[in-house]
Amino acid sequence: MNIEEILQKYGLPHSMAVRHNDPSGWMTPFAVEAQGICSVSQASFVFLESRKMQAVAVQDPVNLVAVYAGMFWILCRLASSVAAGGIFPALQGVSEPTWKPDLERSLRTPRDLLDEGKPFDWELEKIGWSEAGERQILFHVVLSLCFRFVVLHEVGHIENDHCRRRLRTRNNLLLVDRPSPRLIQPSEAYESQARELIADGFAFQQLIRIFDNQLTQSRDLEYSRIVREHLVADAPSLIRFTLCIIFLYFRLSDRSDWHTTPLNRLSHPPAPFRMKALFALLVEAKPFGINEEQAGEIISETIVVGDALASVVFDVYPQPDWLKRISTPDHDCHFNKIYEQFGNWSGRLPTV
Ligand SMILES: [Zn+2]
Structure with missing residues (x-):
């Protein structure tokens, strides 16, 4: 079965022939990079012809990662909003951050504020900030981290054989990361949410490793020098910066439509819950040899800085309760139930 046949079998959109003159301006290099990331896990990568904010992983029989x-x-x-927003002022080119929140904007979802479904037009949307080389570098770094996180999350499903493991109970080798979680039975919800948190954890750990390797291997290039000097001077700051960008991504993906739904009916954990699970992983894994105290500092700083960044990027009022809302004994109990499922959904299955 070729890729187009697999896409057809699961009712997915057609694969996209990425043009070098694509109006987004960046699709070709990122398609090439995604294919490189997926190849390590013996998976293929395609962009799909669809305006949805979605990504999927398939294992049938070949491994496929597809990003809409x-x-x-x-x-x-x-990424363009970050580059234009005057934040990270160490990177030259934009004066003061502009922040003019109002109630109307603050009540809308970030994905709505960023015109979900509208094609990105590089020529038009770079106006006002792209003349400054360092702001272009910021755009590239933010886009790389977000896009790699999305791709690596799908690779995480494949690396842990989530589709094949699920085949034991269901005849479907497709995992869809929808923007709006569908409702499922509690018996399925804990294992489904476990799969998502495992894929997030895989993506985060790979993301910081790839980011650090990239900067180290090309340390003599001006790009790496600027990023190291102004954004991620050492291991804790690289982790914190990456988590802040993931924070922005989770704020962007949050439809905030889950509050009235029981947690144990959702296929995907709510976005703030996913962020908090990454904090738990940071404390447990202590990447790059950081200690517990440093992990704690990174988490506190990410919560404050992430919310400040989101306020400027989306031009909304701060939401200090975004994480607090899921920090209750009930949520902790829910997390423990998901965690009990981790062993059933981690690692590769033996090949037959
Ligand atoms: Zn997923």
């Missing part, structure tokens, strides 16, 4: 064009466009717009 709409996901790429909105990530480009997020």
Whole structure:
């Protein structure tokens, strides 16, 4: 079965022939990079012809990661908003951060504010900030981290054989990361949410490793020198910066439509819950040899800085309760139930 036949079998959109003159301006290099990331896990990569903010993983029989064009466009717009927003002032080119929140904007979802579904137009949307080389570098770094996180999350499903493991109970080798979680039975919800948190954890750990390797291997290039000097001077700051960008991505993906739904009916954990699970992983894994105290500092700083960044990027009022809302004994109990499922959904299955 070729890729187009697999896509057809699962009712997915057609694969996208990425043009070098694509209006988004960045699809070709990122398609090439995604294919490189997926190849390590013996998977293929395609962009799909669709405006949805979505990505999927398939194992039937070949491994396939597919990102919808709409996901790429909105990530480009997020990166463009960061570059234009006057934040990270160490990178030259934009004066003061502009922040003019109002109630109307603050009540809308970030994905709505960033025009979900609208193709990204590089020529038009770079106006006002792209003349400054360092702001272009910021755009590229933010887009790389967000896009890699999305791709690596799908690779995480494949690396842990989630589709094949699920085949034991269901005749379906497709995992869809929808923007709006569908409702499922509690018996399935804990294992489904476990799969998502495992894929997030895989993606985060790979993301910081790839980011650090890239900067180390090309340390003599001006790009790496600028990023190291102004954004990620050492291991804790690299982890914190990456978590802040993931924070922005989770704020962007949050539809905030889950509050009235029981947690044990959702296929995907709510976005703030996913962020908090990454904090738990940070404390447990202590990447790059950081200690517990440093992990704690990174988490506190990410919560404050992430919310400040989101306020400027989306031009909304701060939401200090975004994480607090899921920090209750009930949520902790829910997390423990998901965690009990981790062993059933981790690691590769033996090949037959
Ligand atoms: Zn997923």
